[in-house]
Amino acid sequence: MSVAVSLKTYLADWAGSDASRQAVAATVTAIAEAGLGIADLVARGPLEEGLANIRGVDPNAGGDAQKELDVVAEELIREKLLPTPTAFLASEESEELIPLNPEGRLVVAVDPLDGSSNIDTNVSVGTIYSIMPYDAAAFAKPEDAVMRPGSAQVAAGFLAYGPATILVATFGEGTQVFVHDRRTGEFLLARSDVEIPAETKEYGINQSNVRHWDAPMQRYLADCLAGKEGPRGKDFNMRWVGSMVADAFRIFTRGGVYVYPRDKRKGYDNGRLRLIYEAFPLAFLVEQAKGGATDGTTRILDITPHHIHQRIPLVFGSKAEVDAIASYY
CATH class of the missing domain: 3.40.190.80 (D-Maltodextrin-Binding Protein; domain 2)
Known part of the structure; x- marks a missing residue:
């Protein structure tokens, strides 16, 4: 029986000695770690009832009702990204970009808790992320770094918090599925180079x-x-x-x-x-x-x-x- 590849090993092999790839690997690792914290909160369900409450009377930056857990999820992601090479965080929950690392070479965009309107019904919810390269000299203002076509992404993915905590990720070389193993605490590669069937009913x-x-x-x-x-x-x-x-x-x-x-x-x-x-x-x-x-x-x-x-x-x-x-x- 083959040994499952961990996310840590996968990222190390993918990045190698390339500094740009290492920056992406560190950032994805941080997002995955934040996801585990969010998954723990989500798993408490009604025991964390206050986190499903609507926050204030104003919607978030995207115009939707903002729940307490949306804000907590964003803060968990922000904290984990602070030591990474991420210059700015763009979030659905915030009107403007959040500055992180002044020396950062990446900008990250997130929906901290997609599907939060379902949080009190025990339906799977998740975190969606997008990563683009960032060079301060190349942009008149930080917002310009995310105002580019989606083809500028170097990595993207989502975490789904359900019966299992799952990370679906791409680095531009196929789409991989990792599953969090609660016994080891690691994300393990469960499916590599996923192909969506072209035909469907x-x-x-x-x-x-x-x-x-x-x-x-x-x-x-x-x-x-x-x-x-x-x-x-x-x-x-x-x-x-x-x-x-x-x-x-x-x-x-x-x-x-x-x-x-x-x-x-x-x-x-x-x-x-x-x-x-x-x-x-x-x-x-x-x-x-x-x-x-x-x-x-x-x-x-x-x-x-x-x-x-x-x-x-x-x-x-x-x-x-x-x-x-x-x-x-």
Whole structure:
């Protein structure tokens, strides 16, 4: 029986003697350590009831209700990143970039606790991160470092806090899945070079909002619901958790497509998910697993942000189904 490779060993082998890679490795290690602290808090469930409470009356920087645990998760990540080569932290929870290491050569963007609205229902939630290179001399102001296309990412991933604490990560050389072993305290490589099946009969979407969607998305769903007798020629299943990291991990495990379109409701006309904190890292992970990611008309990694908290429609998963959805537009 082969010995499972730890995250520490994997990162050391990947980085070698390359200083830039070593910086990324140290940063991912810190995020993983912060994730274990967040996982412990999440695992206490109702015993940490106060952490599920809405914080104050003002929403976070992204315009969503902010829970106490969102803030705690951000602080855990910030503390772990302080000794790393991270110059700035961009967070969904903060209006502006958070300065960390003045000598840092990386900028990190995070959604500290994706799916926090589900925290009191025992649904899997997670942390999403994106890492880009940073050179103070190359940018007029720090915010410019994250206002680049997603293709500028050097690493990305997410932690899912569920029955197991799982790290899905890419360094631009495939997508890897690590699982936290509670007996050893290590993240161990469970699946390497994950490939999302190109074809699928499974989609994830909040179908209750169909009346608000644009005509192309309404046609797509109608064709799926028509099954074998319809233009798609096959029967579909719908699977929707409503916590993106949980839905994403299902896709990395067995394929499928995740769809969060824009719609006609106030605040949803440009989509609801954050481009920098959610769409960029998920798109990078998915493409490295041979899947696809689009806003319906444009490849996600080709989009240049115009605002640090910009929202966007998002479709990702099995490549053939992502392409099929894009064809409706």
